[in-house]
Amino acid sequence: MSFLRNCWYIAGWADEFVEGSMMARTFLSEPVVIFRDSKGALQGLQDRCPHRFVPLHLGRLQNDQIQCAYHGLKFDCTGACVHNPHGNGTIPRAARVRSYPMQERHGFAWIWMGEPHRADPSLICDFSPLDPEFFYVGKSYLHVMANYALETDNILDLSHIEFLHESSLGSNGVAQGSTEVVQDGETVYSKRSTSDEQLTPDLERLRGVPAGQRVDRWLDVRWNAPAVMLLETGLTPAGQPRSAGRAVHVAHVFTPETDATTHYWFGIAFPRALGEEGERLAKENIDWLSHPFTKEDMPMLEAQQATIGDKDFWSLKPVLLPSDAAAVRVRRTLDEMIKREQAESETPEQ
Template sequence: MSFLRNCWYVAGWADELIEGQLLPRTVLNEKIVLFRDSKGTLQALQDRCPHRFVPLHLGRLHNDRIQCAYHGLSFDCSGACVHNPHGNGAIPNAARVRVYPMQERHGFAWIWMGEPDRADPALITDFSAMDPQTAYIGKSYLHVKANYVLETDNILDLSHIEFLHGNSLGSAAVAQGVIEVEQHGEVVHSKRTTHNEQLTPDLERLRGIPSGQRVDRWLDVRWNAPSNLLLNSGYTPSGEPRENGRSVYVAHVFTPETAGTTHYWFGIAFPKELGEEGRRLAEENIQWLLQPFTTEDMPMLQAQQEVIGDQDFWALKPVLLVSDGGAVRARRLLEKMIQQEQNMTNTRHESPSLSMETALQRSENP
């Protein structure tokens, strides 16, 4: 499976990376070791010693260098081998590992999997609504045995919450909600609005809505390639304008581990102006969300993946519904971006070979 490479992926919550500790993680089928150096900067190296291919995360981090546990070669943050304890200490030219650009922003650790010189921090998806400097963030993680695009489909089409989450997130009004799909450049918005909706008792409690109060609800999802989604979920008493209601932001971030497995980081934000109440709500809400995500979404997506296997999604000829608009738009856009990236890469790789071929023809036909 092809992935979009020249973009920023989430490699974890930023506070997962602790100074002095090595964290192994697989992203886009590549094994990587993550750590925070002595200056607090995030670092990422290929998790494979070039000597005997032992994972570097099994080694020791000291003075911002990773010492391989097998034969003691040490690598610095540039990926270069800086110490060879054997013989006269000469370091082979090939003794280095790949380095991946990293950035820390809005509470996430971001990694660039493509060409390092194109790693522009300005391209990082805006998750300022989830910034721990301004909001209390309830955070969690799931490892899902399903393709990451199936995950984004799931969030871009929230009509499923009426049926899959009927006792928690859904209601009988969701599937009949008003749907709007917008695309602005390479950003897709999938918006769903319901009217005169009766929420579940749990949602009423967690959102501070009086029991039995009928509401109008909006579920506005923003998708940024390749798989970073931000949900603005809000409520207002039925018939009242949106500005009279309240909303919360929920991040759904999917990073492909492999073609069939996905890292899923999700979080919910409450403004720090709420004080300790905001902290409590963040923790209570994330613990509550973990239940439907783990026991309802995850088994469904994993069952879906088992049926699809390694078959092409479109080759299976899925029957499309009106609610699929946002998911289809995002899928098509992502496929286009991946194809464009591959075309550019192939063009750069083919140019030298074409030049050589031309030179050979000229030498044979002076």
């Protein structure tokens, strides 16, 4: 499978990376080692020594340099070899590894897997509704044995919560809710609204809804390439306008590890203005959400991936339902972006 390369991918929660330690992760089938330098900035290097191809994360991080554990070559933050302890110390011209531009924003670590000179920080998607400066954020992570596009489909078509999550997130009115798909440039919105809905007891408790009260609910998802999504989920007493209700924001962000495995970070935010109550809600909600995501979504998607195998999704001629509109729009948008990027890379420079 081809990946979109000239875009910002999530590399993890920013607070996963602490000064003095290295973390190895694979993105787009490329091994990367990530660390914070002595100034606190995130650095990403190809996790493969060019000498005998040993993973650099097995080595030692010191003075913003990684020393390979096998033969002692040292590499700086640019990926250049700066020390050769052998012979007369001459550094071979090819002794360097790729460096990846990285940024830290809104509580996430972002990595650019494409051409470094095109890494424009202004292209990073807005996740300010989860910025830890203003919100308590409940955070979690799953390593899923499925293609990242299947994960995207899952979030863009939330009609499935009526069936897959009937005792937790769903109700018997979700699939019949009204839906709208809106595209603004290369950003796609999937908006689902339900009316006069009866929530599950757990959702009533977590959202502060009196037992048995009927509600109108909205589930609005914003998608940006390649697979970063922000969900606004809100509710109001049945028949009341949105302004009478309240909403929370949930991040669903996916980075392909390989063609068939995915990094999945998700989080939910509550304002710091709520004090200890906001902190409690963030922890309680993420602990609760982790169950349906881990025990219901993940097994379903992994079974789906096992069935599809290495076949092209469209070659299987999937039957399409009205609820697939947003996912189909996103797949076609992403396919076009990848196709355009590949065409540009094949065009010789003038």
